[in-house]
Amino acid sequence: xxxxxxxxxxxxxxxxxxxxxxxxxxxxxxxxxxxxxxxxxxxxxxxxxxxxxxxxxxxxxxxxxxxxxxxxxxxxxxxxxxxxxxxxxxxxxxxxxxxxxxxxxxxxxxxxxxxxxxxxxxxxxxxxxxxxxxxxxxxxxxxxxxxxxxxxxxxxxxxxxxxxxxxxxxxxxxxxxxxxxxxxxxxxxxxxxxxxxxxxxxxxxxxxxxxxxxxxxxxxxxxxxx
Amino acid sequence: xxxxxxxxxxxxxxxxxxxxxxxxxxxxxxxxxxxxxxxxxxxxxxxxxxxxxxxxxxxxxxxxxxxxxxxxxxxxxxxxxxxxxxxxxxxxxxxxxxxxxxxxxxxxxxxxxxxxxxxxxxxxxxxxxxxxxxxxxxxxxxxxxxxxxxxxxxxxxxxxxxxxxxxxxxxxxxxxxxxxxxxxxxxxxxxxxxxxxxxxxxxxxxxxxxxxxxxxxxxxxxxxxxxxxxxxxxxxxxxxxxxxxxxxxxxxxxxxxxxxxxxxxxxxxxxxxxxxxxxxxxxxxxxxxxxxxxxxxxxxxxxxxxxxxxxxxxxxxxxxxxxxxxxxxxxxxxxxxxxxxxxxxxxxxxxxxxxxxxxxxxxxxxxxxxxxxxxxxxxxxxxxxxxxxxxxxxxxxx
Numbered sequence: 001x002x003x004x005x006x007x008x009x010x011x012x013x014x015x016x017x018x019x020x021x022x023x024x025x026x027x028x029x030x031x032x033x034x035x036x037x038x039x040x041x042x043x044x045x046x047x048x049x050x051x052x053x054x055x056x057x058x059x060x061x062x063x064x065x066x067x068x069x070x071x072x073x074x075x076x077x078x079x080x081x082x083x084x085x086x087x088x089x090x091x092x093x094x095x096x097x098x099x100x101x102x103x104x105x106x107x108x109x110x111x112x113x114x115x116x117x118x119x120x121x122x123x124x125x126x127x128x129x130x131x132x133x134x135x136x137x138x139x140x141x142x143x144x145x146x147x148x149x150x151x152x153x154x155x156x157x158x159x160x161x162x163x164x165x166x167x168x169x170x171x172x173x174x175x176x177x178x179x180x181x182x183x184x185x186x187x188x189x190x191x192x193x194x195x196x197x198x199x200x201x202x203x204x205x206x207x208x209x210x211x212x213x214x215x216x217x218x219x220x221x222x223x224x225x226x
Numbered sequence: 227x228x229x230x231x232x233x234x235x236x237x238x239x240x241x242x243x244x245x246x247x248x249x250x251x252x253x254x255x256x257x258x259x260x261x262x263x264x265x266x267x268x269x270x271x272x273x274x275x276x277x278x279x280x281x282x283x284x285x286x287x288x289x290x291x292x293x294x295x296x297x298x299x300x301x302x303x304x305x306x307x308x309x310x311x312x313x314x315x316x317x318x319x320x321x322x323x324x325x326x327x328x329x330x331x332x333x334x335x336x337x338x339x340x341x342x343x344x345x346x347x348x349x350x351x352x353x354x355x356x357x358x359x360x361x362x363x364x365x366x367x368x369x370x371x372x373x374x375x376x377x378x379x380x381x382x383x384x385x386x387x388x389x390x391x392x393x394x395x396x397x398x399x400x401x402x403x404x405x406x407x408x409x410x411x412x413x414x415x416x417x418x419x420x421x422x423x424x425x426x427x428x429x430x431x432x433x434x435x436x437x438x439x440x441x442x443x444x445x446x447x448x449x450x451x452x453x454x455x456x457x458x459x460x461x462x463x464x465x466x467x468x469x470x471x472x473x474x475x476x477x478x479x480x481x482x483x484x485x486x487x488x489x490x491x492x493x494x495x496x497x498x499x500x501x502x503x504x505x506x507x508x509x510x511x512x513x514x515x516x517x518x519x520x521x522x523x524x525x526x527x528x529x530x531x532x533x534x535x536x537x538x539x540x541x542x543x544x545x546x547x548x549x550x551x552x553x554x555x556x557x558x559x560x561x562x563x564x565x566x567x568x569x570x571x572x573x574x575x576x577x578x579x580x581x582x583x584x585x586x587x588x589x590x591x592x593x594x595x596x597x598x599x600x601x602x603x604x605x606x607x608x609x610x611x612x613x614x615x616x617x618x619x620x621x622x623x624x
Contacts, residue, residue: 083528105239
C-alpha cells in the first residue's frame, strides 16, 4: 500500500485581471506522504499560499491533476463539485490561518467545538477538555476570544482544527501575527501533533525557525518549486 | 456544544442595537396588522350588535339621502325631513307587521353646551310601543313617561352623566322656553341610546310645532313575514324611503370602506418596510461575517448549514418582533380603538378592536411567513460564499 497521501501533477493556478494574466502556481508536481511535515517558504507572491489552498481543496486550479488518499479531486483542471468537496474537506482537513477567525460571540470552548455544529466524526472526535488540556487552554475555556492573547487565540484555532481528528493539517502563516515566544509555542504544538499523532502537516511560513521544524522544506519562487 | 440555533442567537446579540431596531420595526408592523384584522372583526361585530339593538328590522323615513337616513337611524341627524303621522295607521293595517313605533327626531343648538355650544338631540317616542321593542333598556332610576302628552324626559346613561342630571330635575329646551321634568335615567346599554334624551313624540310635536309629523317609523315584522316582499310593498307609499337592516349595514360599510382601504394600505406599506428592514439587517450581517462564514465552510459547514444559520436569524428576529407586536396590539387595543373612532365617519358603540388568540396566531403566521421570505435572499447569498473567497478577502496573497 502506498504512503502517498497527496499527489499533485502539473498543478497551475492563473488569475486574470483585465488583460493581465498572473500565474500564481506554475505546473507544480508534488507528493506528500502520510505523516509528512512539509514547509512552503518563499517571498511574498511566490504562490505558496495559493498552492496550500489548492492542495487543501479550498480553491480550484486552472489546470493539472490532484488526488488525495487515492481519490481524484482535480482531473484535467476540473475540480469535484462543491457538494463533494465539502464532505471531503470536513473528513480530511484541518485548517489554520494567520488570522485566527474565531467567532467573537462564542467562548473558547464553543469555538473549539464549532465544527461539531456541522459534523462530528463518530467515535473519533476528541473532547473539548482533552484538546484544551493538550494545548494548555484548560483554564481559558469559559473566556471569550477578546480576553485571550494572540498566542492563545492561535492555540484555540489549532484546537478547533484538530477536534474532529483530521488527517491533514494545513497551516497558513500560523505564527504571522505572533511574537517570537508565542511563535515558538505554536511550533512546538505543530511538531508534537505531527510526531505524536502522525498528523500530516503542510505549512506556509516566512518564519525560518518554524520552517526548520518540518521534515521537508520546499521553496517557491514565481509559482515554481526551486 | 454549539448548535446552529445557538450561533444564530448569539450573532444577533453581537449587534444589539441593530437587532433591537429591526425587531421594533417588525413589532410595529405586527401591531398594525393585528389591530387592523382585529378592527375588521370588532367593527363588524359592534355594528351587528348596534343594529340588532334597534329592535326593528325595517325603518321607514321621509324621503331623502340614504346616508342621512342611516345615520339618523343610529344616532340622529340634522336637516330633518318629515312624513305624515297617519302613515302609521296604514302600516298598522298590514298583517305582516307585528309591532311598529313612531319616532320624531328633533335637534336644537344649545349655546350652553360645552365651551362653544353644541347640538342637542331629542328622540320623540311612543311610550306604549318603543319600550317593548327595546327590552334591554332598564332604568338606573325612575321610569318611562306618565302619559303620551306629558312634558317629561328619560335620559340615556351618558347624557345624564354628562349633564349631571337626576330624576326630578327640570331641563330647559334651548330656544323653546319649555321645561321638561326628568322622570327616568337609563342604565348603560352600550348602544346609541346611552347618549339620547327621550321624550313622548306627541309632546315633542307640540314643542317644535311639527304636529302630525314624524321623522321615522320603526317596524318589527312577524317571524313568518317575507322581509323583501314587505319592503317592496312599502315603496308604494309616496315620499318615504325604506331602510332595511341590510341596507343600513351596507350604507355604513360603504362609508367606512374608504377608510378601511386606506388603513389596509398603510399596513401593507408598514409590512413591506419591515420586510426590507429585515433583509437589510440580515444582508449586512452576512457581509460583515463574510470571512467567518467562509471559515465555517472550510471546517465542514455545508451550503444547507449556512442557509439554515442565516434563516434562523431571520426567524428569531421575526418571532421576537411578532410576539412584542402582538402584545402591543393587545395592550394598546383601547387606545387604537379610540384613534380609529376619531378617524372614521361613523363608529358603532362597543369595542372596535376585537383581538383573540387565533387572530394573534394568524397575524404572527403572516409576519413569520413574510419575514422568512425576506430572509431567503440573504441566506442564499451566504450559503453561496466559497471558503477561498473569504480567506482571500482578508489575506490577499497569491
